[in-house]
Amino acid sequence: MTGVVPALLWRDVRTLLAGGARGGPMLPLLFFLAVAMLFPFAVGPDPKVLARTGGGVVWIAALLAAILPLDRLVTPDLELGTFDQLALRGISEELAMAVRLVAHWLSFGPLLLLATLPAAALLGLEGETVRLLLLGLVAGTPGLAAIGTIIAALTASLRGGAALAGLLLVPLAVPILIFGAGSLARGDTTGIALAGAISLALVGMAPFAAGAAIRSAREH
Amino acid sequence: MHGFANPKRFLALASWLTPLLLVSGLVTAGGALVWGMTSVPPDRLMGETVRILFVHVPTAWLGMGGWTAIAVSSAVFLIWRHPLAALAARAAAVPGAVFTAICLATGSIWGRPTWGTWWEWDGRLTSMLVLLFLYFGYIALAQAAEREGVSQRIPAIFGLVGAINIPIINRSVVWWNSLHQPPSITVGKSAIDPEFLVPLLVAVIGFSLLFGGVVLARMRALLADVQAEARLRRKALEAA
Numbered sequence: 219m220t221g222v223v224p225a226l227l228w229r230d231v232r233t234l235l236a237g238g239a240r241g242g243p244m245l246p247l248l249f250f251l252a253v254a255m256l257f258p259f260a261v262g263p264d265p266k267v268l269a270r271t272g273g274g275v276v277w278i279a280a281l282l283a284a285i286l287p288l289d290r291l292v293t294p295d296l297e298l299g300t301f302d303q304l305a306l307r308g309i310s311e312e313l314a315m316a317v318r319l320v321a322h323w324l325s326f327g328p329l330l331l332l333a334t335l336p337a338a339a340l341l342g343l344e345g346e347t348v349r350l351l352l353l354g355l356v357a358g359t360p361g362l363a364a365i366g367t368i369i370a371a372l373t374a375s376l377r378g379g380a381a382l383a384g385l386l387l388v389p390l391a392v393p394i395l396i397f398g399a400g401s402l403a404r405g406d407t408t409g410i411a412l413a414g415a416i417s418l419a420l421v422g423m424a425p426f427a428a429g430a431a432i433r434s435a436r437e438h
Numbered sequence: 439m440h441g442f443a444n445p446k447r448f449l450a451l452a453s454w455l456t457p458l459l460l461v462s463g464l465v466t467a468g469g470a471l472v473w474g475m476t477s478v479p480p481d482r483l484m485g486e487t488v489r490i491l492f493v494h495v496p497t498a499w500l501g502m503g504g505w506t507a508i509a510v511s512s513a514v515f516l517i518w519r520h521p522l523a524a525l526a527a528r529a530a531a532v533p534g535a536v537f538t539a540i541c542l543a544t545g546s547i548w549g550r551p552t553w554g555t556w557w558e559w560d561g562r563l564t565s566m567l568v569l570l571f572l573y574f575g576y577i578a579l580a581q582a583a584e585r586e587g588v589s590q591r592i593p594a595i596f597g598l599v600g601a602i603n604i605p606i607i608n609r610s611v612v613w614w615n616s617l618h619q620p621p622s623i624t625v626g627k628s629a630i631d632p633e634f635l636v637p638l639l640v641a642v643i644g645f646s647l648l649f650g651g652v653v654l655a656r657m658r659a660l661l662a663d664v665q666a667e668a669r670l671r672r673k674a675l676e677a678a
Contacts, residue, residue: 222561275557305630328447367593372579372592372595373579373582375577375586375588376582376588376592377586382575382579382582383576385571385575386575386579388571389569389571389575389605389607390572390599390600390607392568392607392611393606393607393610393611396610396611397610416606419606423599423602427599428597430591430595431592432590433592434591435589437589
């Protein structure tokens with residue numbers, strides 16, 4: 219059992235990072251940068267406006283980009299019967315989804331943090347704002363990944379899940395956004411600590427909710 | 439409780455309870471509204487607009503109560519596999535969303551003269567708006583599950599996830615920004631004059647009866663749908 223978790227994690231990260239039919243993380247990241255690029259076109263290139271609102275825009279872009287990989291996160295493995303095979307080998311759905319959650323964050327979170335730097339440069343954010351933005355994303359993205367994993371598992375057996383997944387994700391992501399982006403307005407890290415706390419609660423809850431969803435996808 | 443798992447017994451009960459709840463709810467809520475419109479004096483600060491609260495407060499409670507009903511029914515369904523509980527959760531979603539929407543609309547109309555704005559990004563308003571979107575998500579998910587023949591456990595899990603998150607959402611938006619007055623009625627004490635409180639409580643009871651009646655009526659309709667489909671299938675098999 220001890221060797222199983224690293225092996226499963228390695229396999230999940232590799233498949234999520236690989237391109238091809240699964241899309242890979244490049245498309246959501248490019249979309250993230252494209253949203254950051256669109257914003258100055260919409261509100262005008264005034265550096266003061268951009269510096270004041272740009273941090274929030276990066277958060278919104280991250281949230282939107284987090285919706286994109288969801289329909290590829292669980293569905294292919296559910297269709298292939300991967301979870302059934304894992305269950306036969308005594309690996310519970312909860313464990314499989316906990317590993318999938320970590321793999322989802324690993325394949326998405328660090329790259330998103332990297333992509334934040336060019337996005338911040340495009341929006342002309344200052345050093346302190348960028349620091350709070352990155353810290354907030356470090357605290358908030360695990361929670362986003364947890365919500366994403368739950369929703370990907372819930373919508374895995376439904377067709378046309380992307381719009382549905384977005385509708386389900388947005389209200390649940392409100393607290394993370396409030397505290398993560400709120401710390402930018404306050405200019406300190408209190409909100410980031412709260413965003414981290416909410417993330418932890420969501421990460422604790424996600425494997426059970428997502429595991430239950432995978433199990434119920436078996437019964438029709 | 440398992441006695442009511444039998445749809446026949448449930449239907450026998452619901453067939454007289456539904457009209458009873460609907461009629462008594464209409465009479466009570468309507469009576470409370472007339473009472474609030476005519477015999478309650480205008481408020482010292484809010485003036486005549488205070489009367490909209492006889493709709494606003496009950497719908498706000500039922501908007502939140504609706505998700506409580508979804509959460510409790512979903513838990514009962516997931517734990518005991520009680521099939522009627524899945525129906526109850528789905529039946530409570532639309533009335534809950536409608537009441538939440540009415541609460542937002544009346545609050546907005548009330549806010550125009552009182553706060554001087556149609557919409558304010560106030561914590562408690564915002565949390566009701568987020569709740570409305572959770573309802574939309576739940577309804578869309580339940581419909582998709584129904585359409586594609588996926589287990590009803592899927593929306594039930596989302597109902598529970600939402601129920602765990604609603605307090606977090608509520609607290610986070612309230613800490614974020616609040617203009618709304620703090621709750622005037624808490625367990626054991628009330629900052630409201632009895633002259634105003636009594637018709638308000640009658641209105642709450644009336645709207646709750648209506649809510650119960652609508653949920654039962656929707657459960658009966660959903661159950662009739664299931665039975666009609668089963669019957670068609672049986673007939674088709676016999677014919678083949």
